[in-house]
Amino acid sequence: MATNFTVNGKAVSVDAPPDTPLLWVVREGLKLTGTKFGCGTGLCGACMVHIDGKRAYSCQTQLSELSGKSVTTIEGLSPNSSHPVQKAWLAENVPQCGYCQSGQIMSAADLLRQKPKPSRAEIVEHMSTNICRCGTYQRIVRAVERAAREA
Amino acid sequence: MNKHIKKSEKLLSRRQVMIGAAGLSFAVALPDGLNAAVLSGERTGTAISPWISIATDGTITIMSAATEMGQGSMTSLPLIIAEELDADWARVRIVPAPPLDNIYGNPGFGGMMYTAGSNAVTSYYRPLRIVGAQVRRVLLDNAARKWGVPVEELTTEPSVVVHAKSGRKLTYGDIAQFAELPAKAPEIKPEQLKKTSDFRLIGKDVMRVELPAKVNGSATYGIDVQVPGMLYGAVLRAPVEGSVPHRIDEARAKAVPGVTSVVRLPHGVGVVAETAWAALKGRQALIGAVTWTRTGTAWGFDSDKGHDAFAADAKNLNRPARDWSSQGNARGAFQNAASTIEAEYRCDYAYHAQMEPLNAVASVAPNGDAVEIWAGTQSQTTATEAPAKFLGISRDKVKLHDLLMGGGFGRRGNRDVDFIMDAVMLSKEVGRPVKAMWTREDDVHNGRFRPMSAHYLRAAIDPSGKLAAWHHRVAADRITPFMDPVRFQAGGGRDGMVMAGTDVRGYDVPHQLVEQLYRDTGVRTNPLRGIGVTANKFATESFMDEVARKRGTDPLAFRLELLKGTPRAVRAVERVAQMAEWGRKRDGRALGLSYIDYSGSQVAGIAEVSLDRASGRIKVHNFWCTIDCGVAVQPDNVIAQTESSIVYGLGMTMSERISIKDGAVEQSNFYDYSLPRMNEVPEMHIELIRTDNHPTGAGQMATPLIAPCISNAIVELTGVRLRHTPFLPDRVKKALA
Numbered sequence: 096m097a098t099n100f101t102v103n104g105k106a107v108s109v110d111a112p113p114d115t116p117l118l119w120v121v122r123e124g125l126k127l128t129g130t131k132f133g134c135g136t137g138l139c140g141a142c143m144v145h146i147d148g149k150r151a152y153s154c155q156t157q158l159s160e161l162s163g164k165s166v167t168t169i170e171g172l173s174p175n176s177s178h179p180v181q182k183a184w185l186a187e188n189v190p191q192c193g194y195c196q197s198g199q200i201m202s203a204a205d206l207l208r209q210k211p212k213p214s215r216a217e218i219v220e221h222m223s224t225n226i227c228r229c230g231t232y233q234r235i236v237r238a239v240e241r242a243a244r245e246a
Numbered sequence: 247m248n249k250h251i252k253k254s255e256k257l258l259s260r261r262q263v264m265i266g267a268a269g270l271s272f273a274v275a276l277p278d279g280l281n282a283a284v285l286s287g288e289r290t291g292t293a294i295s296p297w298i299s300i301a302t303d304g305t306i307t308i309m310s311a312a313t314e315m316g317q318g319s320m321t322s323l324p325l326i327i328a329e330e331l332d333a334d335w336a337r338v339r340i341v342p343a344p345p346l347d348n349i350y351g352n353p354g355f356g357g358m359m360y361t362a363g364s365n366a367v368t369s370y371y372r373p374l375r376i377v378g379a380q381v382r383r384v385l386l387d388n389a390a391r392k393w394g395v396p397v398e399e400l401t402t403e404p405s406v407v408v409h410a411k412s413g414r415k416l417t418y419g420d421i422a423q424f425a426e427l428p429a430k431a432p433e434i435k436p437e438q439l440k441k442t443s444d445f446r447l448i449g450k451d452v453m454r455v456e457l458p459a460k461v462n463g464s465a466t467y468g469i470d471v472q473v474p475g476m477l478y479g480a481v482l483r484a485p486v487e488g489s490v491p492h493r494i495d496e497a498r499a500k501a502v503p504g505v506t507s508v509v510r511l512p513h514g515v516g517v518v519a520e521t522a523w524a525a526l527k528g529r530q531a532l533i534g535a536v537t538w539t540r541t542g543t544a545w546g547f548d549s550d551k552g553h554d555a556f557a558a559d560a561k562n563l564n565r566p567a568r569d570w571s572s573q574g575n576a577r578g579a580f581q582n583a584a585s586t587i588e589a590e591y592r593c594d595y596a597y598h599a600q601m602e603p604l605n606a607v608a609s610v611a612p613n614g615d616a617v618e619i620w621a622g623t624q625s626q627t628t629a630t631e632a633p634a635k636f637l638g639i640s641r642d643k644v645k646l647h648d649l650l651m652g653g654g655f656g657r658r659g660n661r662d663v664d665f666i667m668d669a670v671m672l673s674k675e676v677g678r679p680v681k682a683m684w685t686r687e688d689d690v691h692n693g694r695f696r697p698m699s700a701h702y703l704r705a706a707i708d709p710s711g712k713l714a715a716w717h718h719r720v721a722a723d724r725i726t727p728f729m730d731p732v733r734f735q736a737g738g739g740r741d742g743m744v745m746a747g748t749d750v751r752g753y754d755v756p757h758q759l760v761e762q763l764y765r766d767t768g769v770r771t772n773p774l775r776g777i778g779v780t781a782n783k784f785a786t787e788s789f790m791d792e793v794a795r796k797r798g799t800d801p802l803a804f805r806l807e808l809l810k811g812t813p814r815a816v817r818a819v820e821r822v823a824q825m826a827e828w829g830r831k832r833d834g835r836a837l838g839l840s841y842i843d844y845s846g847s848q849v850a851g852i853a854e855v856s857l858d859r860a861s862g863r864i865k866v867h868n869f870w871c872t873i874d875c876g877v878a879v880q881p882d883n884v885i886a887q888t889e890s891s892i893v894y895g896l897g898m899t900m901s902e903r904i905s906i907k908d909g910a911v912e913q914s915n916f917y918d919y920s921l922p923r924m925n926e927v928p929e930m931h932i933e934l935i936r937t938d939n940h941p942t943g944a945g946q947m948a949t950p951l952i953a954p955c956i957s958n959a960i961v962e963l964t965g966v967r968l969r970h971t972p973f974l975p976d977r978v979k980k981a982l983a
Contacts, residue, residue: 184461194602
């Protein structure tokens with residue numbers, strides 16, 4: 096039985112086992128590979144997407160939970176990398192290997208939507224869900240502050 | 247900037263490529279059918295060198311010989327070429343070089359294509375400057391001929407040849423239309439290269455070429471590849487190296503809808519399925535459904551007990567060891583010592599934890615005589631060699647697409663490319679392309695770790711009070727013979743990856759002796775960011791501090807006295823002390839210092855820590871760091887890499903620990919292998935000390951500073967020495983008790 100929901104504003108109908116994580120639906124089924132597999136257990140944040148406007152671990156969200164929902168992946172955050180968070184990420188030269196950065200950006204965008212002018216402590220608390228093995232944390236803080244300033 | 251990383255499927259027709267770098271090769275014919283259509287997609291232009299082609303529209307394609315894992319080499323190396331070519335950087339396109347060792351091999355690794363050791367810029371710097379200068383010279387000669395003027399009257403501006411006398415100009419694209427290539431590359435003398443002061447690109451920051459693709463999801467890593475007809479593979483791997491599957495209850499995996507086959511492999515049991523999720527579920531279903539042979543060395547090994555044995559052997563001078571390095575007559579100096587000081591240190595196994603779990607896509611031709619591979623790898627050489635060997639074909643039948651890596655840290659460089667072979671073996675078995683992915687649990691259980699080590703050190707103080715002799719015995723699990731037996735043999739059986747950093751380079755200590763107690767537990771090991779330097783400098787820089795304190799000397803003053811013959815070291819240490827305001831007392835906090843000459847790069851660090859005695863938790867508030875790596879090709883990237891290596895070192899110092907029980911890894915995922923998160927990272931204050939020395943590494947130099955800095959700070963704060971990384975709260979509490 097197909098599950099109907101939207102991804103990046105487009106209606107999709109996915110026929111897959113109901114326990115399939117959204118991660119694999121978007122990556123392998125819909126070929127939106129910007130959302131990454133990191134741990135499969137909701138511990139690293141590389142798979143972060145937005146569901147109905149809030150951040151969610153796509154590896155921990157099953158297809159069966161998605162009927163009628165609206166999913167946004169990194170590819171749908173902006174049409175041309177113009178989201179303030181994306182611009183700030185380039186201005187601060189944040190990414191190194193870059194693998195976790197889609198998830199970082201989705202988490203940061205979620206924070207700024209909830210709280211357009213977060214304090215440094217709020218940034219650190221919110222972003223500590225996402226692991227960056229390259230250790231770009233200091234630049235992430237700067238980039239979130241910049242995005243808040245320039246948005 | 248409008249550069250893109252572009253991989254083209256087009257095949258390059260046979261063409262004579264005329265110019266190579268001095269010392270690399272000349273007049274190389276690129277064979278047909280090779281993945282060399284990397285020459286800038288639809289506009290290949292004229293290949294003026296194996297490294298550089300110029301299209302008539304002015305687009306310059308430059309080959310990147312190093313692979314990219316976030317360290318920035320894919321920008322830095324082409325930038326070095328572009329500098330001497332005097333190219334307009336905005337018109338440069340960068341493409342991965344094909345796996346041709348004789349052209350693109352790393353001179354720092356005997357000519358294999360291998361990106362590791364923070365070595366890319368160091369080793370390629372001179373040859374790539376020559377490459378750029380040679381092609382510039384060819385363009386100048388062509389312009390001179392065209393205009394009938396002496397070449398000495400010509401100069402260049404970015405991508406333009408200028409004849410100032412007549413006011414004439416020709417762009418590099420114009421010249422590409424009529425360029426005649428000499429049979430032999432022009433000779434470039436060192437004095438013909440640009441002066442540092444004339445650099446337009448080196449030492450200025452440009453955005454790393456792949457960065458724009460890393461903020462919108464379009465950057466392609468190995469795990470993102472999909473090819474027509476592809477199936478998915480996952481492998482339940484043997485719990486211990488050398489173990490093989492005995493009985494397999496296939497039915498459990500085959501009961502998962504979408505699973506198409508279960509494959510017995512030498513190192514595990516493969517599940518192939520129509521979807522990624524079915525493959526992962528099939529692998530999960532096999533847990534408990536496979537029995538394993540008790541073959542392999544590590545069965546029965548327990549790392550806690552093993553560590554005690556290592557430490558006892560290191561301390562017992564009667565236990566045999568090999569001299570690793572020596573200077574003066576250390577053994578004699580100890581006999582004449584007025585006093586001696588001794589200490590022990592230990593380091594646990596540690597895991598790479600690159601964020602992209604290992605994976606590859608392979609498509610073996612139906613008759614097995616060729617294979618196409620898509621993977622992130624630190625070595626294009628081994629990524630093609632091992633599959634060729636397995637399939638019994640020549641290396642040129644392996645078509646490699648090397649993709650961005652979601653972290654490497656040494657994990658994607660081992661000779662047997664275990665991260666690629668799953669896909670090759672499964673594709674061969676099922677006759678279709680296969681994307682093989684490791685779960686995070688596979689990646690941890692079957693990691694290849696920074697080895698466990700135990701260190702015994704002693705220092706001899708002569709009658710005048712001077713540190714006269716230094717003796718360091720290292721008992722550690724081997725790396726090189728396991729990760730790369732070829733290099734181990736070529737290197738005369740020396741395990742440099744374990745022993746690196748045992749030297750106390752820069753310090754004036756007349757008599758030195760370092761011994762290795764070679765151990766092989768059977769546990770899987772690999773180089774890991776900082777290699778042996780991390781463990782060895784924890785021992786030497788903590789011990790240096792102990793010696794200073796035992797003698798009642800300030801650790802900064804003590805180091806500066808011993809370093810006074812090494813001005814670059816003095817500058818790095820003095821500056822970091824200034825930045826941290828060494829000597830200023832702080833309430834409830836203390837500072838700890840360390841200094842390292844890491845492959846020629848001078849790094850010094852100071853940690854400011856506090857401690858919650860009840861919980862044993864250490865907090866690092868600030869970390870100051872100086873780095874002098876000679877010419878910094880990309881200064882901001884050197885800072886970024888230093889931030890990165892500090893955070894990496896923090897994890898290995900504070901929380902990261904792999905333990906082994908009965909030969910198998912006890913940890914599984916990020917809930918029991920804990921990486922630094924944003925709320926655990928100190929404020930980092932990094933200063934690049936700019937010098938004109940030949941560029942040395944920047945990718946991992948600060949990692950080994952962290953453990954000794956924190957250990958030294960905790961001593962300052964509490965009087966208690968922490969001797970075993972990681973400094974887990976329970977260990978700290980025990981040490982304080």
